[in-house]
Amino acid sequence: MYAAWTVKHKPRTLSTVVGNREAIEKFRSWVESWSKRVPKKRAAFLYGPPGIGKTVCVEALAHDLNMELVEKNASDYRTAERVQRFAGLASQYGTLFGGRRLVLLDELDGVTGTADRGGIRAVIAVAKDAQCPLVLIANNAYNPRFATLRRHCLLIEFKRPTTLQVIKYLKRVCAGEKIEAEERALKFIAERSGRDVRSAVNDLQALAQGRDRLTYENVAWLSSRDRKEVIFSVMKTIFYSRSCAEAKRAVDIADVDSDMLFQWVYENAPYQLTHPSDLAKAMEALSQADLYRGRIRRTQNWKLMRYVYDFMTAGVAMAREKTKPSGWVPYRFPQRIRWLGRTKGERQMKSAIGMKIKRKCHVSSIVAVKEILPYIRIIFENNPQMRAGITKWLDLDDTMVEYLTHAKT
Numbered sequence: 001m002y003a004a005w006t007v008k009h010k011p012r013t014l015s016t017v018v019g020n021r022e023a024i025e026k027f028r029s030w031v032e033s034w035s036k037r038v039p040k041k042r043a044a045f046l047y048g049p050p051g052i053g054k055t056v057c058v059e060a061l062a063h064d065l066n067m068e069l070v071e072k073n074a075s076d077y078r079t080a081e082r083v084q085r086f087a088g089l090a091s092q093y094g095t096l097f098g099g100r101r102l103v104l105l106d107e108l109d110g111v112t113g114t115a116d117r118g119g120i121r122a123v124i125a126v127a128k129d130a131q132c133p134l135v136l137i138a139n140n141a142y143n144p145r146f147a148t149l150r151r152h153c154l155l156i157e158f159k160r161p162t163t164l165q166v167i168k169y170l171k172r173v174c175a176g177e178k179i180e181a182e183e184r185a186l187k188f189i190a191e192r193s194g195r196d197v198r199s200a201v202n203d204l205q206a207l208a209q210g211r212d213r214l215t216y217e218n219v220a221w222l223s224s225r226d227r228k229e230v231i232f233s234v235m236k237t238i239f240y241s242r243s244c245a246e247a248k249r250a251v252d253i254a255d256v257d258s259d260m261l262f263q264w265v266y267e268n269a270p271y272q273l274t275h276p277s278d279l280a281k282a283m284e285a286l287s288q289a290d291l292y293r294g295r296i297r298r299t300q301n302w303k304l305m306r307y308v309y310d311f312m313t314a315g316v317a318m319a320r321e322k323t324k325p326s327g328w329v330p331y332r333f334p335q336r337i338r339w340l341g342r343t344k345g346e347r348q349m350k351s352a353i354g355m356k357i358k359r360k361c362h363v364s365s366i367v368a369v370k371e372i373l374p375y376i377r378i379i380f381e382n383n384p385q386m387r388a389g390i391t392k393w394l395d396l397d398d399t400m401v402e403y404l405t406h407a408k409t
């Protein structure tokens, strides 16, 4: 599976974090002031909405100032004693090798239940006489249970970056992924995410992974919450219809293209049809739909589209026989938009290689691409000697060899 872009493209240094310059400067100068003398407030309390770079800032600053970062989050706060132990790290002097240390207690909102009172009290105790910068993070610093704690902290508010700043970051991610994206498309994603950088990056990944271009049209179908509701009711119609006619109506209300609809049905089927034989039937219907899709691609005979839709809707609806009703199972946004992975360049490359194989092996180039090329790829990756032989035999050029040796499958 793919790595999450929020992790892959996480800013390592403060200069690549977007937005919140003022908050960042305040935080940086407070941390730096420790090297002169222990400041009045020994703890800094960073707060603000989710996904805007609070955690990332602390990590990036530790990296930039070459400090050791001791980091804990909600799951570590289950007992007061644990909180105490972690927070206590901040009351020890320096680190083993004399480096400087930064202790971060992240997601403080998570200190709940039994750990709550004792936990917060332990944090307060350490905040009072920490020997190194103690950083606290929560979404809402104004929760009443932080009232006493707040008095001992330098409060630093993080705000949502502006749309332009979010776009700037999305552009950087696109550059890293070698995706050429229309400004309008990125603006759309940034606005739709409510300027939550994390969810903007997640949306970008869902929409753009595997593409080399991202246009406004590619993203606009997501335009609003209503759209999401529409696709959900389409899913409901497909998975719960009792008759073919009813299921087929899904197509009339769906406002996504057939590829997108296919992906929605395909990825949701395993969660909606939990009985194996129902799922097998649904998959069978989907594979029929896919066959017709392939035929349309090759022949451009769009009349066949009817069959694609019939299999995708009625075919899947009729699969439900043995699955027990199990309450409402949420629909999922398709994560693997696979056909997007086949970019135009890659398709051309594959068919060029397919033609070469066709000549030597006397099979159609489609069979060559589907059935022979994957094996050649494995050989190319693993056996240089055979690679040389096959290259000569098939008369492949350098770009083809490069593609076969390093392409992702």
Ligand SMILES: Nc1ncnc2c1ncn2[C@@H]1O[C@H](COP(=O)(O)OP(=O)(O)OP(=O)(O)O)[C@@H](O)[C@H]1O
Pocket: 005, 006, 007, 009, 010, 011, 016, 017, 018, 019, 048, 049, 050, 051, 052, 053, 054, 055, 056, 057, 107, 138, 139, 161, 169, 197, 198, 201
């Ligand atoms: N200001 C930003 N600049 C660049 N990337 C960001 C920014 N904010 C968030 N991100 C991206 O989103 C991911 C999550 O950010 P981060 O963990 O810092 O959010 P947070 O503010 O701590 O959210 P939460 O309150 O949910 O913990 C980062 O790994 C990064 O990819």
Ligand SMILES: [Mg+2]
Pocket: 054, 055, 056, 106, 107, 137
């Ligand atoms: Mg965080």
